[in-house]
Structures are given as C-alpha cells and as structure tokens.
Amino acid sequence: MRLGLFGSANAPRGAPSAEAVQGYRDYTETCIEAEALGFHASFLVEHHFTGMGQVSATLTLQQWVAARTSTLRLGTAVLVLPWHNPVLLAEQVATVDLLSGGRLDLGIGRGYRWSEFRGFGLPPEEAADRFEETLDVLLRALTSDARFSHQGQYWTFRDILVEPPPAQRPHPPVWMAAAGEASARAVAARGFNLLLDQFASPAKLRNLIAAYRTEAAARGHPADPLRIAVARNIRLADTADAIASARAAQREQHAGMLALSRGPAGRAGQRSHILGYAETLEATLEHALIGPPEAIAAGLETLRDAGVAYVLVNAGRAPRETLRRLAREVMPAFGH
C-alpha cells in the first residue's frame, strides 16, 4: 500500500512575521521528513479568507517544498479552478512541474465554500461552468505547442502560446474528487485520477473504486489502483485518554471546516462537503483511524481489502509524530 500526506499549513495574520512563517516552515520540514520516511506525496489544500491562515498560494508554497525535496511528489487538493485565470495558472503549474523534475500532481475542483465565492465576488451558481471553461483552457495551455485563441463565456485569449512547458507530457496527472458513483465514472471518463474523501466507508469506497475502474477500462484509460488516492484521518493514540483526546481534536477540526463551508443561517444553496456524508459531527469520525498501531494497521487492511492501494494521511496540525510512528510501527506490515 502506498502512503501519502494530506498536508496543511497555517500562516495567520496578526502575528509577527517570525511567528506567521512558522506554520509554513513546519509544513516544509514535515515534507522533508515524510520523503525520508517513504511517503510518496504531499497534497496541499487551497483556501482563502479563512482568518486562520490556511494555505492560499498553494503552488507557491509547494514550489518552496519542491526545492527542498528530491523525490516527494507535490500535490494540490485541490486548486479551485473558478478562482484562477487559466493561463496564469498554467504558467505556475508548468513552472513548478518543470523545476521539480515532473513531481506535480494537479488536483482540481469547483470550490464549495460560501465565504470564498462571496470573497471573490462570484456566484456559486457559476462554479460548474467556470470550472469547465477554466479546465479546458488550462489543459490546452499546458499541452499546446501551437498558438491558439479562446473566446468563452468568462475568458478571452488571442493568439497565445503558453510557456514554459510542463515537465510531464502531455501534462501533470490531473486528480478530481468524487463523492458518488456517477461522479467517479465521470472522472474516469475524463481520464483523470480519482481523489476519495476521508468520510467514505470502506464499503462505499469499494463501490466508487469499482465504478471508476470499470469506466476507465471501458474508455481505454489506465485503471491502475494507484490512480485512486483515498484521504483518511489517522492519529496514533495508545491509551483510552489519548484516543479520547485525539477524537476531540479531530471533531474540532471537522467543526472548523464545517463552519467555513457554510453560508449564513438559512441561506439557500449552502453546501457542506462534511454533512453531505454524515448526519452529525460525531459521525464524521466513524471512518477516522484513531488508536494504537495495531488498530491503524487493521483499518488500513480493511481499506486494502476494499481495493484501496493509496492512502493520503491527514494527521492533523502536528503530524510528524504520527508519520514517524506510521513509518516505524505500521508501514512495515504493508511492504515498506
């Protein structure tokens, strides 16, 4: 089983610079250590306006990590395409991919946080159309060696050749999330890789993976299980007290995510990518792997039995001890 990192980093306002940077430095050091421990990739979020300093310039931070590592893949999970000029984004994507020696994994999405649509002055109703148009131009910009023009609903470009080219040709692997079988099939149909979330049960994962792989094979796209990465909240905890405390920390993290994704009370159309899957906050913990090494190993075995070959570990705000113990006490049983 392959393990990666579902990374995060915080650099909030209101602190002196030396403190603000610490979260980014910790993330960098975590990535350097994760590479040495045998982790395959670090996928990093993109968020805006949170007030808690979540990573915003995701590719810019990953470029720093790229310069400090040598084999770790640098993922995004996910770049929210509706915020971006597709040409400027393609140039950044290619620049990171080129300098990192082809280590970029390009996770993309439509966005779901009400506060971000409001912040950027964009109606959430436009998200799907903006996503499609931006993706179309982005891939063309990354791949085309000939000049092209684009006249769309949101963007106009004339007679452009986008440079630099990426290192990975025709373009870095694209990853998209899917929460249901229809969307897993749609990701397969595009020929993209699949990101699955930390709330799905092993039984649900089995169905999503089957749907993806069947559709990919039918379309003639690669259906390798390593093209599917499953996020999982994992915290090593050895005693009942430590387990209770880890569960509380995990619950608090989910409550924070939920608050950020919600619009004002009663606003129609608000979306939550958490409570879409679970009735209560407590239920969001159901498929987290929290416990001693043998419990984590058992959880990973269950995932493996469901067809999962690649797990992205979300180990919370201070992940290094969890990553070390995973490497030392859990991964050897999985061939590492």
Add this chain to the structure above:
Amino acid sequence: MRLGLFGSANAPRGAPSAEAVQGYRDYTETCIEAEALGFHASFLVEHHFTGMGQVSATLTLQQWVAARTSTLRLGTAVLVLPWHNPVLLAEQVATVDLLSGGRLDLGIGRGYRWSEFRGFGLPPEEAADRFEETLDVLLRALTSDARFSHQGQYWTFRDILVEPPPAQRPHPPVWMAAAGEASARAVAARGFNLLLDQFASPAKLRNLIAAYRTEAAARGHPADPLRIAVARNIRLADTADAIASARAAQREQHAGMLALSRGPAGRAGQRSHILGYAETLEATLEHALIGPPEAIAAGLETLRDAGVAYVLVNAGRAPRETLRRLAREVMPAFGH
C-alpha cells in the same frame, strides 16, 4: 556602489523537458553564484506568449531561487499588474516574502507589449486604470489585518482577509519605472522605489534622480539613493573583435525586445519602450557598458558621479562570466 542582477531565464516550448528546464536551472545557478560574489539582488521580468520562453510565472520561479539562496533579494522587474487578480497576486507575493525571510522586492508596471494585451484579451487603453485598481487592492490585501470589501471598475471582493501576511511590514518595497521627470516625481510621491532604464544617459539619470529625491523629501518619504536602481547592459570584452561581437549580441537582444513590444504595422497606439528613448537600434547601445574592465569601471564611475548608487546588471543570456569578472576585476574599486 551596490550591484544587482537584472535577470532573465528562458524555457521555450518545442524542446524535451530536460532541455526546457535548463534555462531556469542556469538562472538559479547564476543567482546562487551572484549571491556568493556579493550581488545584492536579482530582478526578474514577467512576460507572456513570447514563443522564446521568457519567464511568465515570475514569483513561482523566484520562490525556487529563494529556497536555494539565503541573502540574495528576489526582485520582479516588473510584475504587470493588469494581468493579475490582485488578491491571488498578494497571496503569492506574501508567500514568497514570508518564506524567503523578507527578501522580496516588488517591481510593478502597467505593461507595454501589444502581444500581451492582445493575448489576455485586454484593451491597452485600460492599462492605466487596471494598474491603479489592482495596485490599490494589492496593497490593501498585503497590509490589512481587518476584513475589507472592494467594489471597483474591474474587481469585486467582499469581506476578505488576505493571508498569509508578508514578512516585510507593511509590505515589501514597491519599485516602479519612470522614463521622465514627471513620472519619477510621481513614483516618489507614492513612496515607492525607483527603477531607471538601461537606455538613459548619465545626464538624464542625474535629472531623474534629483527629481525623485526632491519630491520624496518634500513628501516626507525616504530619499536614500539606494532606493533608486539603474539597469545597465554590461558585457566584459577585451579585444576589438570581442567588443564588436558583444555589441552585435546586445543589438540583437534589443531588436528582439522591440519586435515583441510592437503591434502590427501602422496600428495606432503601439508603444515601444526602446525606441521611445533612441532613434535607432544602434543608438540603444549608446549607454551600454561594453569593453574591458577599465572601461566598465569608468562607466560605473560616470554613473556614480551622476548620483547612481545601485546598478542592476543586464549581462545577456550567459551572464556568469561577466558577473565573475565584475566581482573580481571591477567591484573592488567600488569598495567591494
């Protein structure tokens, strides 16, 4: 006298990845060596759609260099504000500034190349207004610890707090170019640093510097000569043949810049930032410093006598030998 580098890097399409990346790697190695040789900064261009692979994602490349250096300042010369979403740009600026330990020099401009306006689908007539609005939001995004909203002609943002904060407070130094005394005064009035071009004569530089410093002092802004950087084409050449060949290379570089900035023949409103200063291509070489070390030293002395304290060396596509010889054979006479 302080010396910096006016850097460039090329990663064109049409080559295999391993070749495409070489220009960026050479630029990185040049910066690492320039730092060791005592150069203060490297300022890097932003250009798009050139077909010759000029740097497009300037901050993304400079972030790589930031991770590989420790004291060199990372400059932009210039980021063209009308191309950018001011919030996404502020996030990148702050991320580079934060991780580099406050080493970013933020050169900004309005844009002048017809092919870039056309490529981005923007009328050149909007450049000045877009520049002002983007600058306004950019500086507010970098400096504000409180949420704010913006409703302008081109951009709308609601209730945003932009993170991370930059390391340099209130924001990284802003540099702007000026070609005449009125615009030098305008840069001083904004409290920004001044970039002067490679075509201006020492006599003209003296007037521009005086205009800037007088206005800065009158406004209560710092008027330190190190807040003015003067670009200069410099090539070390010891023999008549080498000098002729260096002049030819310099002329060819100017011809390429000119072709890129021009619109189609006869198009009204086309601008050239080269032939604005010189009647002919040959005349663009008039203030280049091309020759043996003693000629370069004499040229720098003339600049110093004109009030220039900070020179940005543009040494062409293969600058390392020139930088080494400057450090070894010229800079000692200037207190290095």
